[in-house]
Structures are given as structure tokens and as C-alpha cells.
Amino acid sequence: MIRLDHVSKSYTRAGSGDTVQALSAITADIADGAFVSIVGPSGCGKSTLLYIVGGFIPATSGAVQVDGRPIAGPGPDRGPVFQEFALFPWKTVRDNIRFGLAQQKLPQGEADRRVDEMLDLVHLRKYADLYPKELSGGMKQRVAIARTLAYRPTTLLMDEPFGALDAHTRAVLQDELLQIWERERKTVLFITHGVDEAVYLSDRILVMSGAPGAIKADIAVDLPRPRLRDQLLRTPRYQELVIEIGHMMDQSR
Amino acid sequence: MTRLGPVLVLLALLAIWQLGAMALQADYLPTPIAVLPDLRAMLIDGDIWRDMAASLTRLAAGFAIGLAAGVPLGIVCGRSTAVRGCVNPLLALFYPVPKAALIPILMLWFGAGDLSKILIITLTVTLPIVYHAQQGAAAVEEKLLWSARAMGFSPAAILWRVVLPAALPELLLGVRVGIVIGLIVMISSEMIVRQNGLGYDIFNAMDMAQYTLTYAVIVIVGVLGYVLDSGFEALRRRLTFWAPQRQAMVAASS
Numbered sequence: 001m002i003r004l005d006h007v008s009k010s011y012t013r014a015g016s017g018d019t020v021q022a023l024s025a026i027t028a029d030i031a032d033g034a035f036v037s038i039v040g041p042s043g044c045g046k047s048t049l050l051y052i053v054g055g056f057i058p059a060t061s062g063a064v065q066v067d068g069r070p071i072a073g074p075g076p077d078r079g080p081v082f083q084e085f086a087l088f089p090w091k092t093v094r095d096n097i098r099f100g101l102a103q104q105k106l107p108q109g110e111a112d113r114r115v116d117e118m119l120d121l122v123h124l125r126k127y128a129d130l131y132p133k134e135l136s137g138g139m140k141q142r143v144a145i146a147r148t149l150a151y152r153p154t155t156l157l158m159d160e161p162f163g164a165l166d167a168h169t170r171a172v173l174q175d176e177l178l179q180i181w182e183r184e185r186k187t188v189l190f191i192t193h194g195v196d197e198a199v200y201l202s203d204r205i206l207v208m209s210g211a212p213g214a215i216k217a218d219i220a221v222d223l224p225r226p227r228l229r230d231q232l233l234r235t236p237r238y239q240e241l242v243i244e245i246g247h248m249m250d251q252s253r
Numbered sequence: 254m255t256r257l258g259p260v261l262v263l264l265a266l267l268a269i270w271q272l273g274a275m276a277l278q279a280d281y282l283p284t285p286i287a288v289l290p291d292l293r294a295m296l297i298d299g300d301i302w303r304d305m306a307a308s309l310t311r312l313a314a315g316f317a318i319g320l321a322a323g324v325p326l327g328i329v330c331g332r333s334t335a336v337r338g339c340v341n342p343l344l345a346l347f348y349p350v351p352k353a354a355l356i357p358i359l360m361l362w363f364g365a366g367d368l369s370k371i372l373i374i375t376l377t378v379t380l381p382i383v384y385h386a387q388q389g390a391a392a393v394e395e396k397l398l399w400s401a402r403a404m405g406f407s408p409a410a411i412l413w414r415v416v417l418p419a420a421l422p423e424l425l426l427g428v429r430v431g432i433v434i435g436l437i438v439m440i441s442s443e444m445i446v447r448q449n450g451l452g453y454d455i456f457n458a459m460d461m462a463q464y465t466l467t468y469a470v471i472v473i474v475g476v477l478g479y480v481l482d483s484g485f486e487a488l489r490r491r492l493t494f495w496a497p498q499r500q501a502m503v504a505a506s507s
Contacts, residue, residue, distance in 0.1 A: 054399070
């Protein structure tokens with residue numbers, strides 16, 4: 001379980017020297033295996049919150065605990081997936097996926113097997129020897145997801161992962177992510193500003209308001225799984241949730 | 254047409270040289286056609302190759318030391334504001350100094366031999382290497398570093414596995430600048446500390462009033478520079494084929 005205990009973040013604005021509070025006493029528990037989205041307007045600090053959970057930036061006060069232990073920086077238990085893909089451009093698809101395994105001291109055969117498994121999982125076996133600049137955005141994000149899953153983190157930290165993709169590719173990747181999640185049941189912390197995306201994917205949605213960033217609502221998404229896009233989008237409950245959360249976002253602007 | 258352009262410009266320059274030399278009729282400006290026999294003789298009799306080898310050996314030795322010192326220093330500077338704060342003022346102070354002016358001092362310290370000439374090349378090429386390695390290392394996308402940290406790599410492993418390759422395109426631009434200005438100090442050092450090498454050949458021929466020979470060596474130096482630069486550029490493209498190409502800016506300062 002990931003526990004956020006009064007996590008606050010403030011920083012000094014370059015130039016004026018003013019102190020800006022980005023996050024104010026965020027408290028939440030994220031259950032193991034849950035798919036939790038954090039939605040909020042641009043600049044509400046939702047990505048900052050994710051980076052704190054990742055250990056990439058420190059909180060000004062408060063603490064993040066994983067399974068009862070405070071985090072000390074990043075670790076392979078929490079695997080990030082960024083909007084910018086952040087692939088290693090000098091490595092092929094295969095070697096990107098393999099990159100994190102070098103640290104795990106796996107036997108050669110085991111690493112190969114795991115890379116192949118990941119290539120199949122994200123349907124990229126045909127493209128294994130291409131370099132990132134030869135890939136479309138959707139393919140790049142598949143590689144990034146596979147690269148992170150390869151080292152088997154217990155939690156995926158996804159920072160607007162589909163934000164840079166076109167609508168069709170986004171929908172395809174949402175479905176693939178759901179399939180992977182149904183299979184692997186990892187904890188997912190998913191940052192997005194797309195309310196429909198959050199409702200479609202999540203068990204639970206934390207709605208944030210900005211300036212300073214705070215959790216404004218904590219909503220359980222009581223929609224059945226496995227979720228089938230065509231059915232779900234027609235469900236009144238789905239539409240209600242999208243509208244309700246959309247209103248909250250409008251008010252917090 | 255674009256491929257033909259440089260050739261046409263070169264031919265035009267040679268034509269101007271030929272016509273100008275024919276009009277002037279001076280010893281100190283032989284025509285390119287008059288230079289050809291010397292050029293041919295030199296390339297065949299082999300002396301020039303021995304001198305070229307001596308020059309290139311020093312260039313290579315100077316470069317090897319420059320890379321060994323400059324790349325780690327530049328990479329660490331790019332990632333550490335503390336180190337950068339110490340190194341950059343020195344860099345800014347030292348970069349514009351014409352390195353050939355330091356040759357007398359190096360001669361005093363290390364004698365009038367190969368060592369001085371190698372060290373002056375090292376001093377010259379290290380600066381652009383440090384500068385560009387630093388630029389490249391400082392510009393590494395933060396999320397690449399975060400991705401590697403999440404995988405559990407140590408800071409040293411990240412420098413080696415992520416920062417160095419990510420900085421490579423920029424770093425190699427620095428190496429290219431180093432080749433151009435390294436060649437310049439290679440020749441000037443051989444003119445000042447006369448022993449052997451291409452710079453020595455130029456001055457030696459001039460001292461003996463063998464003007465066609467002087468021009469022949471200069472042509473060889475020019476061709477050598479072109480071959481080294483375009484050869485390295487080809488290598489650089491091969492090594493960084495994965496990166497988005499950008500225009501290489503080679504600013505020679507020496």
C-alpha cells in the first residue's frame with residue numbers, strides 16, 4: 001500500500017523570490033492492485049505529486065510510505081511511464097526494454113525470455129530492432145510501458161501517458177493498458193486531465209483543485225469489469241460520472 | 254548540382270591562382286601547375302609520408318590525452334553545478350587565449366621536443382571537448398535520468414549508461430572542433446619547434462627558397478585537414494545515426 005501523509009510541496013519562484021505552494025497536505029491511501037487516477041486542471045500539481053511518489057523530487061513536508069516504510073528516492077518497486085516516453089534513443093526497442101534488467105543480475109536466458117514476453121505483451125515483436133525515432137508515438141509509449149513492466153515494479157506511476165497521442169491511438173492504448181492491468185494487477189497511479197479516460201480506466205478517482213493543489217473529491221468508480229468500451233460508454237452510470245467529475249473540474253478552475 | 258558546387262568553386266579558385274601567378278610572374282607565387290611536379294615527387298619519394306606520420310602521431314597522442322581528460326570533466330561539469338562553478342570560469346578565461354602563444358612556456362618546462370608539441374595539442378583540443386561534453390550532459394532529458402534511477406542504477410552507472418550516450422552527439426561536435434583547431438596548433442607548433450612534421454616541411458622549404466615545394470606542402474596540409482574533418486564527420490554520423498540531425502557548427506578559434 002502507498003500512503004501519502006500530509007504531502008506538501010512549495011518552491012521559490014525564480015526571479016521574484018516568492019514562495020509558491022504547489023501542493024497542500026495531500027493525504028491518501030492507495031490500495032495494492034487498485035487503478036487510481038488523479039485528475040485536475042493544468043497546473044494543479046498532479047504531476048508534481050506523482051514525481052514525489054516516484055521519489056524523483058522531495059516533498060517539502062509530509063511523507064510517502066510504501067508498505068509502511070518511508071521512501072528514500074526512486075526504486076524499482078515504482079516504475080514510471082512519462083508523457084514524453086523518455087526512451088533511450090540510442091537503443092533499439094529490444095534494448096530499451098532490456099535496459100532495466102541489467103541492474104537485476106538476471107541470468108542471460110531469463111532476461112531474453114522476459115524481453116520477448118514484453119515484446120509480445122505490447123505487440124511489438126516485429127519492431128524489436130527499430131530505434132525510437134523510427135516509431136510512432138503510440139509505439140513509443142508501448143515500448144516505454146514494456147520497459148517499465150520488464151523490471152516488474154509493483155506500482156506503475158503513469159504521468160499523462162497518453163496525453164501526446166491522437167484520439168484513436170489513445171483509445172487503443174487505453175484498452176491495451178486495461179488488458180495488461182487485468183492480467184498483472186499492479187497498482188496504477190494514473191495522472192490525466194481527461195475525465196472520460198479516468199472514468200473508463202479507474203477504480204477510484206482523486207479530483208484535485210489547484211493553487212495550492214489539494215484533493216477535492218475522492219470518487220469510487222462503481223463500474224463493472226472487465227470494461228468493454230462500446231458497452232461502457234453507453235452506460236448511464238459512466239456518463240453520470242464523467243459529467244459529475246467534469247463539473248467539479250470546472251468549479252476548481 | 255549541389256554536389257558539383259564545391260568542385261566548381263575549387264576549380265574557380267585554382268583558375269584565379271593560375272591566372273594571378275601567370276600575371277605576377279613572381280618567385281614567391283608559382284602557378285598551381287608549376288607546383289604539381291613537386292607535389293608528385295613528394296608523394297612518391299615518401300619523405301612527406303614520414304613527416305605526416307610524425308605530425309599525425311602527435312595529433313593522435315594529444316587528442317587521446319585530451320579526450321581522456323576532457324570527456325569525464327565535461328560530463329561531470331554538465332551534471333554538477335558545483336563542479337561547473339569551479340571549471341567554467343577557468344574555461345572562459347582560457348578559451349580565447351591563442352594556444353600557440355603558450356608554446357614557448359611549454360618548451361621551457363618540457364623541452365623543445367615531442368612532449369611540448371603533444372601537450373599544446375592536448376590543451377587546445379580539451380577545451381572544446383569539455384565545453385561541448387558539458388553542453389550535451391547538461392541538456393540530457395530529465396525523464397531519461399529518472400527512468401534510469403527508477404530502475405535502480407547508481408549515479409555513476411547513470412553517467413556512464415545514460416548521460417554519456419545522450420551527450421554523444423553534442424560531444425562529437427566538440428571533437429570535430431578539436432580536430433580543426435588541433436590541426437592548426439599541430440602545424441604552428443612544428444613551425445616553432447622545428448624537428449620534423451608538416452609544419453617543419455613548410456618552413457624548411459621556404460627557408461631554402463623552394464617556393465614550389467612550400468606550396469606543395471601547404472596543399473597537402475589542406476587536403477589532410479579536409480580528409481580528417483570529412484572523415485570524422487562521416488564517423489560522427491554513423492555513431493549518432495539514432496539522433497535527430499542538426500547542423501554542425503565548426504567554429505575554429507586558435
